[in-house]
Amino acid sequence: MLVIKNGYIKTMNGEDIENGVIIIEDGKIKAVGNNLKIPEDAEVIDAKGYLVAPGFVDAHCHIGMWEEGIGFEGEDGNEDVEPITPQLRAIDAINPMDQGFQDAIEGGVTTAVTGPGSANVIGGTFLAMKTFGKRVDDMVIKDPVAMKIAFGENPKRVYDEQHKSPVTRMGVAALLRETLFEAKQYKEDLEASAEDPDRKPDFDIKLHAMLPVMNKQIPLKAHAHRADDIFTALRIAKEFDLDITLDHCTEGHLIPEELAAEGKACLIGPTFGSRTKYELKNKSFETPKILVDAGVKIAIITDSNVIPIQHINMCAGMAVKAGLSVEDAWKSITINPAEIAGIDDRVGSLASGKDADIAIFKGDPLLDIDYETVMTIIDGEIVYRNPKVSI
Incomplete structure (x- = not known):
């Protein structure tokens, strides 16, 4: 005791x-x-x-999947050879011996929601885990937590370099819709096969991995920086009646009333650092305050390793400097991310x-x-x- x-x-x-x-x-x-x-x-x-x-909760990071100081051998977050990979699971790539976990506990971060990167239109599942342990299976709080999807520059750039689709925002959305249509049919056929065995579909690992999404057991976790990409993510989620979180939400402060009306959580960051690509041109520490004032539930995230995970408190502190209340800043790195990830019964x-x-x-x-x-x-x-x- x-x-x-x-x-x-x-x-x-x-x-x-x-x-x-x-x-x-x-x-x-x-x-x-x-x-x-x-x-x-x-x-x-x-x-x-x-x-x-x-302990702090980071609702969107990649800890253990881009290992500190290793390079290619430790980069296990993007299977960027085909754009649709829902069958990938973060649990199979996380190295709990990575230095990032020690950094996390020294910074008071006790829970990380970690998973694949944003190279693919559908990247695979995130999980929620404790930041201390030797075996990832014993560190898991909830797996899966969400299915990663991505819009905007990242999938466009990755597949333009490979000279294959998607190379436009239209292509990204179309591939996502195609997969969701197929997953919807797969789900319906699987359910119907209980009474009509002839309707049982052949096993498809990608579509099977989408079942928790289609059953609304987990949300889509949408990498979306620009306002237009945010709206595309919401549009598609509505079309298929799916749950969704809006991750990064860099231009959220440009559309606060619209986001408040949608009622979806916004995970804001990484806001430290330079504007490394065009879709970050409107990045601002004022985004959390503007969205909270509009009535949006927010979490502040590091996107670690983009920002070292132990500095999540500094991101919240900079949001306070930009006008967010101290109490809302505390919520954004404790109870809010826990609620968004569906793990608030524990952390x-x-x-x-x-x-x-x-x-x-x-x-x-x-x-x-x-x-x-x-x-x-x-x-x-x-x-x-x-x-x-x-x-």
Whole structure:
């Protein structure tokens, strides 16, 4: 049993708690509050003077799939030889020994939603996982979480270089529609075959992989920067009555009312760095505030390795500088991404029954440039202690 006492607790599940207590048992949070009785046999962490928060959640990254400092041997995120690859699964490419995971826990990031890149029109499935462990199977929170699709410059560029379709936005949309039509028919035939065996379709690994999407068990995860690409993603999702999230959403601030009316979550980033391609020309840290003010649920993402995952707090902090409220910034890297990924029953806030994934900070990681991660706890286990800070 582990107990954290005397800290300033950001629960992200209601009011903050001063001089609070968190009781952890069997990897779960047993209780959070004031004046809780501390079990005699517990290991006690005195967090007086420190901020205690849920571990950060990155709702869109590629950690473990583009390994740090390796090059081709560690690049396993894009099977860019054909544009439709829904059968690919992130779990088969993630290396939990990658340095990025150590960076994550040292930054207080305890959950990552990671998966394929954006070379293909359909790239394969993302999963949600803890950032500590040796075997990815044991780190999974939810698999699959979403099916990656991509619009705009990336698939256009990749397949233009190969001199094959798609090389236009029309081609990207057409290939996606074609696959969705086929997946819809595959689903209908498979369901009908329960009563009419003659309708049972031949097994198709690509179309079979699309069934969770067609059954609305998981959303499409749409890489879309430009406003026109965002609208194309929404148009196609509506045509097939599918769930969707809008990832990157770089020009979201240009269309806030329209996005609010759609009611879909927007995952914003990566916003640090230069405008490396034309579709990023309107990139702005003001996007989170504008969308929140319009009533859109947002998460702030790193797209790691584009931004190192341990700096997700800095992205949220820059959004605060651009006008986003501090509380909304905290939500954007804790409870909001957990809700968007469908894993908020386990992570994203500090509440009884949830996983004991906790970060302890000296200073405010969103507002203070000299903050320190003091300790990171995942599933009730202390996985990082800062050697420079005593606790």
